[in-house]
Amino acid sequence: MTVLKQQQTSGSRSETRRRGSPRGSKWTPYLFLAPAAVFILVFQVVPLIQEIFLSFTRTSLLNPTRSTWVGLDNFTRIFGDEDFRRTLLTTFIYVIVCVVGAVGAGLAVALLLNKGFRGRGWARALVTIPWAAPGIAVALIATWMLNPDYGIVNRFLDAVGLGVPGGAILDSPTYALPAILATTIWQLFPFTSVVLLSALQSVPPDLTEAATVDGAGRWWTFRAVTWQVIKPTIGLLAILMTIWSLRRFELIWLMTKGGPVGATETLVIDLYSEAFDSKQLGSAAAIGMVGVVVSLIVVAGSRFVARAAEREAR
Amino acid sequence: MRPLRIGLTLRILGVLVVLGVAVFPLYWMIVTALSSNSDLFAEKARLVPDFSQFGVFIDALAEGKALGWLRNSLVIAVGTTVLSIGLGIPLGYALSRFSFWGKAIVTVLLLFTQMLPEALMVVPLFSLFRRFGLLDSLGGLILVNSAFVLPIVALILKGAIDGIPRALEESARVDGARPLTVLTRINVPLIAPSIAATAVIAFFHAWNEYVFAVTFIFTPGKQPASVGIANFIGELGTPIQTVMAVAFMFTLPAVVFYLFAQRHVVAGMTAGAVKG
Numbered sequence: 125m126t127v128l129k130q131q132q133t134s135g136s137r138s139e140t141r142r143r144g145s146p147r148g149s150k151w152t153p154y155l156f157l158a159p160a161a162v163f164i165l166v167f168q169v170v171p172l173i174q175e176i177f178l179s180f181t182r183t184s185l186l187n188p189t190r191s192t193w194v195g196l197d198n199f200t201r202i203f204g205d206e207d208f209r210r211t212l213l214t215t216f217i218y219v220i221v222c223v224v225g226a227v228g229a230g231l232a233v234a235l236l237l238n239k240g241f242r243g244r245g246w247a248r249a250l251v252t253i254p255w256a257a258p259g260i261a262v263a264l265i266a267t268w269m270l271n272p273d274y275g276i277v278n279r280f281l282d283a284v285g286l287g288v289p290g291g292a293i294l295d296s297p298t299y300a301l302p303a304i305l306a307t308t309i310w311q312l313f314p315f316t317s318v319v320l321l322s323a324l325q326s327v328p329p330d331l332t333e334a335a336t337v338d339g340a341g342r343w344w345t346f347r348a349v350t351w352q353v354i355k356p357t358i359g360l361l362a363i364l365m366t367i368w369s370l371r372r373f374e375l376i377w378l379m380t381k382g383g384p385v386g387a388t389e390t391l392v393i394d395l396y397s398e399a400f401d402s403k404q405l406g407s408a409a410a411i412g413m414v415g416v417v418v419s420l421i422v423v424a425g426s427r428f429v430a431r432a433a434e435r436e437a438r
Numbered sequence: 439m440r441p442l443r444i445g446l447t448l449r450i451l452g453v454l455v456v457l458g459v460a461v462f463p464l465y466w467m468i469v470t471a472l473s474s475n476s477d478l479f480a481e482k483a484r485l486v487p488d489f490s491q492f493g494v495f496i497d498a499l500a501e502g503k504a505l506g507w508l509r510n511s512l513v514i515a516v517g518t519t520v521l522s523i524g525l526g527i528p529l530g531y532a533l534s535r536f537s538f539w540g541k542a543i544v545t546v547l548l549l550f551t552q553m554l555p556e557a558l559m560v561v562p563l564f565s566l567f568r569r570f571g572l573l574d575s576l577g578g579l580i581l582v583n584s585a586f587v588l589p590i591v592a593l594i595l596k597g598a599i600d601g602i603p604r605a606l607e608e609s610a611r612v613d614g615a616r617p618l619t620v621l622t623r624i625n626v627p628l629i630a631p632s633i634a635a636t637a638v639i640a641f642f643h644a645w646n647e648y649v650f651a652v653t654f655i656f657t658p659g660k661q662p663a664s665v666g667i668a669n670f671i672g673e674l675g676t677p678i679q680t681v682m683a684v685a686f687m688f689t690l691p692a693v694v695f696y697l698f699a700q701r702h703v704v705a706g707m708t709a710g711a712v713k714g
């Protein structure tokens with residue numbers, strides 16, 4: 125009986141909705157987004173709040189339901205720790221070199237592929253391969269190529285007389301980070317170059333032509349015309365690369381686990397080993413929060429700079 | 439005429455070098471898989487694959503473990519694709535076509551969650567999953583992977599719906615169609631290319647995912663290929679040819695699909711990640 129009644133009322137309601145407002149009732153958007161919102165709430169927002177809470181407590185992985193509130197202790201402790209300051213420095217180096225390397229290499233490749241030539245479609249497609257390859261597979265093949273005894277990289281370096289003594293690049297505090305950076309940039313440059321290539325194709329050819337006719341050199345044309353058009357894209361890519369680099373885990377974890385002696389330890393690696401090796405969930409959460417705050421500052425800061433630049437341009 | 443030639447030659451050389459750098463590691467994966475032991479550990483490296491060794495691929499599959507991994511990865515990836523797109527389409531539609539209280543909050547949340555590293559969320563999600571009995575199950579991984587890929591999926595689809603003229607919807611509404619019907623009959627077919635692109639993103643997000651899989655799965659038979667392959671690193675028991683053969687079978691689908699969807703995927707990722 126009640127069911128019947130409900131059906132009747134809901135039927136008449138939808139009829140009035142049809143006549144009254146063609147966009148449905150004011151609840152319609154909420155009905156559309158509710159499933160996704162619940163999902164994000166449960167699997168992202170709630171865990172994040174828990175993690176923020178954890179960062180103010182001392183909690184052991186072995187007994188995670190028991191937390192002792194310690195206030196800002198975790199933060200003062202990690203910032204007082206020399207190893208953590210080194211992790212911060214490594215993270216900044218990693219992020220900055222990734223951003224500059226990936227955007228720079230991407231731009232170079234995009235400029236190379238921007239002119240028409242036979243087989244450009246193929247070249248464009250093949251260049252995407254590193255980005256399409258799963259990170260796990262990349263870590264595996266990179267580790268094998270860098271194998272001290274049989275790795276092709278060492279064989280090559282030995283052959284040209286640049287061999288690293290002993291050949292153990294990933295075990296060397298000096299060479300491990302550069303090797304990981306090279307692998308990361310290798311994986312990222314296809315993405316940046318495809319994005320920049322489509323930006324370059326929106327550069328009006330009349331403009332570059334006009335500049336050349338006016339006697340402008342190539343470099344000047346690039347700076348005055350091309351660079352102006354692709355500048356927003358470069359900025360966008362820089363932000364994306366920063367966020368991705370601050371998040372990147374498995375490539376570093378599988379290649380070096382942050383070693384040797386912390387030489388490749390970024391914030392995310394540090395947080396994971398703090399949680400699962402040292403079993404300190406509280407300080408692990410604090411380390412993670414530092415990373416999230418850095419991301420936020422970068423994004424907010426870049427928006428601020430972009431807005432200021434816009435105002436100046438007006 | 440002369441300087442033009444030189445410029446062109448340099449350009450072609452440059453392109454060839456870039457292609458070599460891009461393709462070599464994957465090529466090397468194949469060469470390693472298709473090498474005999476004596477070639478592999480010889481004084482001088484063999485630089486071309488030895489196709490007489492092709493049996494390694496069949497052996498790797500026949501042994502059974504790898505096939506199970508790939509099957510688990512496929513289940514997780516298909517589930518994640520279906521769930522994240524199923525949730526992403528209505529969310530993208532709501533963000534694109536309606537103005538409502540809380541819209542800004544949702545948008546900011548979608549952008550913000552993209553900054554959260556998986557490694558940070560793994561601890562609280564572990565206790566959440568334990569409470570709901572979701573540990574050690576492929577379904578649990580589908581849920582968590584969908585949650586992580588949903589923001590980018592929803593934002594890409596929102597952008598795609600933004601590009602469809604509203605007039606198309608208006609006429610359907612005049613004919614009395616309800617919002618859900620409008621969405622499924624009018625919008626969804628029109629944004630099919632974007633749905634395909636997000637499907638590729640979601641599928642391979644789950645296919646490649648490692649942190650949650652390695653932490654939440656205990657039964658070896660439930661491991662996806664990402665965990666299985668990662669366990670090869672630093673392990674000495676399995677012949678390197680088998681390792682590379684499995685890794686290659688794991689890599690190939692990702693590369694093939696990305697080649698097809700490349701343009702849409704890249705455009706979507708930049709648009710969805712920042713513009714919102």
